Amino acid sequence: xxxxxxxxxxxxxxxxxxxxxxxxxxxxxxxxxxxxxxxxxxxxxxxxxxxxxxxxxxxxxxxxxxxxxxxxxxxxxxxxxxxxxxxxxxxxxxxxxxxxxxxxxxxxxxxxxxxxxxxxxxxxxxxxxxxxxxxxxxxxxxxxxxxxxxxxxxxxxxxxxxxxxxxxxxxxxxxxxxxxxxxxxxxxxxxxxxxxxxxxxxxxxxxxxxxxxxxxxxxxxxxxxxxxxxxxxxxxxxxxxxxxxxxxxxxxxxxxxxxxxxxxxxxxxxxxxxxxxxxxxxxxxxxxxxxxxxxxxxxxxxxxxxxxxxxxxxxxxxxxxxxxxxxxxxxxxxxxxxxxxxxxxxxxxxxxxxxxxxxxxxxxxxxxxxxxxxxxxxxxxxxxxxxxxxxxxxxxxxxxxxxxxxxxxxxxxxxxxxxxxxxxxxxxxxxxxxxxxxxxxxxxxxxxxxxxxxxxxxxxxxxxxxxxxxxxxxxxxxxxxxxxxxxxxxxxxxxxxxxxxxxxxxxxxxxxxxxxxxxxxxxxxxxxxxxxxxxxx
Numbered sequence: 394x395x396x397x398x399x400x401x402x403x404x405x406x407x408x409x410x411x412x413x414x415x416x417x418x419x420x421x422x423x424x425x426x427x428x429x430x431x432x433x434x435x436x437x438x439x440x441x442x443x444x445x446x447x448x449x450x451x452x453x454x455x456x457x458x459x460x461x462x463x464x465x466x467x468x469x470x471x472x473x474x475x476x477x478x479x480x481x482x483x484x485x486x487x488x489x490x491x492x493x494x495x496x497x498x499x500x501x502x503x504x505x506x507x508x509x510x511x512x513x514x515x516x517x518x519x520x521x522x523x524x525x526x527x528x529x530x531x532x533x534x535x536x537x538x539x540x541x542x543x544x545x546x547x548x549x550x551x552x553x554x555x556x557x558x559x560x561x562x563x564x565x566x567x568x569x570x571x572x573x574x575x576x577x578x579x580x581x582x583x584x585x586x587x588x589x590x591x592x593x594x595x596x597x598x599x600x601x602x603x604x605x606x607x608x609x610x611x612x613x614x615x616x617x618x619x620x621x622x623x624x625x626x627x628x629x630x631x632x633x634x635x636x637x638x639x640x641x642x643x644x645x646x647x648x649x650x651x652x653x654x655x656x657x658x659x660x661x662x663x664x665x666x667x668x669x670x671x672x673x674x675x676x677x678x679x680x681x682x683x684x685x686x687x688x689x690x691x692x693x694x695x696x697x698x699x700x701x702x703x704x705x706x707x708x709x710x711x712x713x714x715x716x717x718x719x720x721x722x723x724x725x726x727x728x729x730x731x732x733x734x735x736x737x738x739x740x741x742x743x744x745x746x747x748x749x750x751x752x753x754x755x756x757x758x759x760x761x762x763x764x765x766x767x768x769x770x771x772x773x774x775x776x777x778x779x780x781x782x783x784x785x786x787x788x789x790x791x792x793x794x795x796x797x798x799x800x801x802x803x804x805x806x807x808x809x810x811x812x813x814x815x816x817x818x819x820x821x822x823x824x825x826x827x828x829x830x831x832x833x834x835x836x837x838x839x840x841x842x843x844x845x846x847x848x849x850x851x852x853x854x855x856x857x858x859x860x861x862x863x864x865x866x867x868x869x870x871x872x873x874x875x876x877x878x879x880x881x882x883x884x885x886x887x888x889x890x891x892x893x894x895x896x897x898x899x900x901x902x903x904x905x906x907x908x909x910x911x912x913x914x915x916x917x918x919x920x921x922x923x924x925x926x927x928x929x930x
Contacts, residue, residue, distance in 0.1 A: 395429070395523040396658045397563045398532045399551045401599075403539045403588025404570040409605050411464030412638050413568050414534045415471035419642040420651040421530050422472055423665035429526025430468035431480045431519065432461070434536040435543035439485035442847070445748050450697030452747075454847045454897050455480065458820025464534060466701045470900055471642065479525035482518045484543060490514055507546055515550035516557070530658070539567075539591050552596045561659045567592060567599035568632075571606040571614070580606060582617050589622040600657060601628045601650065609633060628653055637677045639901055642670060673901055677707075681716040684916055687738040689758045691749050693721035699744045702772070705899035706742065709908035713916060724754030732761045740915030745773025745848070745894060752798050756782045759888075768887035768914035770907060773848055776890030777807045779880060780852055780865070788863035790856070797850045806860070808853040811875060820847040823871065825878045825893070831868035833879045833889055836910035842869075844878075844893035851892055852877040887914035 398417060402410045411432075418428040438444055441452060442460030451463040459478030469476060491514055495505055505511075523531035535551065537544040555563040569585040585604065592599060602624050604610050610631035619626040630648045635641060645651070646667060655662035686706055692698035703719065710717040722734040724743075728751060735741065741762050743755050755771075755778035762769040763782065771779045777795050784793035784806045795807035810819045825842050827834040834840065852860075852867075857877065861867060869879025869891070882888040889907060899905040 394558075394562070395528045395531045396660065397519075397523070397554060397558060398530060398566060398654065399554075399563065400532065400534045400566045400568060401539055401548070401592065401597075402535075402537070402568045403591070404572075404584040406538050408538075408568050408570050409632070410534050410536075410568045411467040412471075412641055413566070413603055413632070414464070414532050415467040416641040416645050417566070417650070417654070418468060418472035418532055419670065420646045420665060420667070421532075421654065423642075423646075423667050423670070424651065424655065424663050426529040426660070427527060428472050428474070429480070429523055429528030429531045430465070430472060430474070430476065431482065431522040431526075431531065431533045432464050432536060433515070433519070433533060433547050434462055434481070434483045435541060435547060436483060436536075437485045437488070437543075438483055439489050441481070441483065442747070446692045446695060446698040446746065447748075450695065451700045453701065454820075454845050454894055456822045456845060458818070458822070458845065458847050460847065462536070463697055463700050466704070466897065467638075469897075470704065471639075473900060474526070477525055479518075479522045482515070482522070484546070487511065487514050487518065487546075490518075508549060511546050512550040512553060515547060516554055519550070519554070530660075539588050545595070548592075548595055548597060564601065564654060564657050565592075565597055565599045566601040566603060568603045568605060571604050571610065573606070573608055580608060580610065580614055582614060582621070585618055586621050589624075599624060601630065601653070603630050603632045603645075605632050605634075607634045637674065639670075639677060640674045643667065643674060669902065676711060677901075681710075681714050683718045684710055684713075684715040684740070684912060685718045685720060685738045685920060686710075686912075686915060687720040687722050687735055687741045687758075689722045689724050689727065689735075689741060689743050689755060690746060691724050691754075692746065693723055698746075701894075701896040701899070702742060702744045704901075705896040705905055705908045706912070708899050708901050708904035709912045711901070712904050712909050713912050715912060715916065722758070724749075724758065725751070726754070727757045728754035732757065735761050735767070737920060738767065739918040739920060740911055741767055741769040742911070743769070743771045743775030743778060744896070745775060749774055749798075752778055752781065752795060756785075759783075760786060762888060763882065763885060766886055767918060768911055769889075770911045771888075771890035772894060772896065773892060776880060776892055777850065779882075779888065779890040780806050780860070783863070783865050783882070784856065784860060788860055788865070790859070795850055804856070806853050806856045807850050810849055810851050811854065813849060817849050818847060819849075819851070819876070821845070823893075825869045826872065826874075827879070828866070828868045828870070831866055831879075832881050832887060832910070833868040833907070836889075836906045838906070842906075844891070844895060845897050846893045848892060852880070886917075887911065
C-alpha cells in the first residue's frame, strides 16, 4: 500500500509547489523508494491540450500522449520517471466522470453531492495514479492556492484520505511564501499564519511547512512559524531562492526533510545517494563559456510557455560545458521582415505549439538560418516551418503552406495526419526509424528511437518525392514508413526538424541527443556581434 505526501500552496500562486514536489521525489528516490507523482488541477477544463500557453504555460506531453500541466515536466526531470495520463487530474475530468456514472445509472437516481460523491471520485483518481506508478510513495500536488473556491473539493478529499489510509501513511506539506517588506526590512510570517489557519479550518493540519523566500530565513522566524502554526521546528524548512532549481533537493536534504518524512511515514531510512545529483549541481554552478541560442515563437514573453525547451537547452549546453544565453525572439516581429534579433546568435530553436496564430515569422527564421548557415532545430510547428520554407524557396512550390493555417493553399505540403486516433491526433510514444548516414542518425548514434508525439498535422506524403529530390532529406520515418518524422537539409551544416517533442525526454543528467547535437553545431559558429537577450515580463 502506497504512502501519500500531499502538497498544497499558500499566500500566492507560482510559489514553487511543482519544484518542491519534484525535489521531494528526488530525495525519497535517493533512498531507493519508488516514487510516483500526480498533479490535481482545480480548473474545469477537461482537456489541458486546448488551453492557451498565454494562460496556462507550457503544455507537457506524457509518454502515452496525454496533455498535462507543465509541473509534470518537473516531476519527470527530477525523479527520472516517465508519467502517464493518470498523473494529471483536472476538476473537469472529475465532473465528467461523475456525469458519465450518473447517466449509466450508477447512482440509482440518488442525489449527487460534493460530499461524498465528488470527493470519492477524487480519491479514486488519486489512488489510481499511485497504482499506475506502482509507487511506494505517491506525492500529490494540489494546484492553486489554499482559499480558492474551486480547490475546496480537492482539499476535502485529501483530508478524508488521512483517516482512510491511516495517519502514519499520509503527510501534508504546505508550501508558502514569506514576503519582504522593504520599509521595515523584514520578512513577514502573517500571510503564512493565515494560510495555515485556512487549512486548519477545513480539517488539515500541515506536518511540514516549506517557507519560500528570496532572502535568508532566520531561526527566529522559523520559531515563530512553528509556534503559531503548531508545526515542529524541524519541519519548518527555509527554502530560499537558489541560482538553479536543481539545487532544491540538496537544500531540502540538508535541512533534514528526507529523514523527517521517512520517520513520519514509518519508513526505513537508508543513507541517501545524492552524490551524482550534487556533482550535477556543482557543474551547473561553475562558470562556463557562453553560447547564444535564439528561441523563436509567439509566446516568448511568457516565462513558462516553452519551459521544457529551455531546460533541454540548459541540459545540452552543460554536456558541452557551455552556459546558454537565451535570446527570446517574438516570431510576429520576424513576420515584419525584421531579422535583426537573429544576427547575434549561434543557434536557433523553434518550439512546437498548437496556438500559433501565424507561421510566417517562423518561416522567416528558417530562411535566415538556411541562408546564413545557422544551426536550427525545429520542433513540430518548427519542422513544418522548415518544410514550408524549403518548398517555397528551394523546391519551387510557390504558395506552399500548411492547411492548418491556409486551407486553400495550392501546395499543402503540411496536412492532416493520415492515421491519427479518433480525435485526429497522432500521439504517444512511437518508434522512429533513422536513415543511415544522416545527421539525425549521427546524433542518436543508432538506427531507432522512441519519441513522444502529439500533433494533428504532418508532412504530406504526396510531396515527399519532390521535396526529397530538391534536397530535403527525410531522415526519420514511422515504423510503417507512412509518416515522415525527421527532416534535415542536405546542403546545410545542421538543420533538423522533428515532428515529435524531444524536449520532454531531456533530463539534466541525460540531455536529449538532438539538443546535444544542436549545441555542438552551434558551438562552431562565430558570433558576428553582441545582443542582449529579450527580457521576459
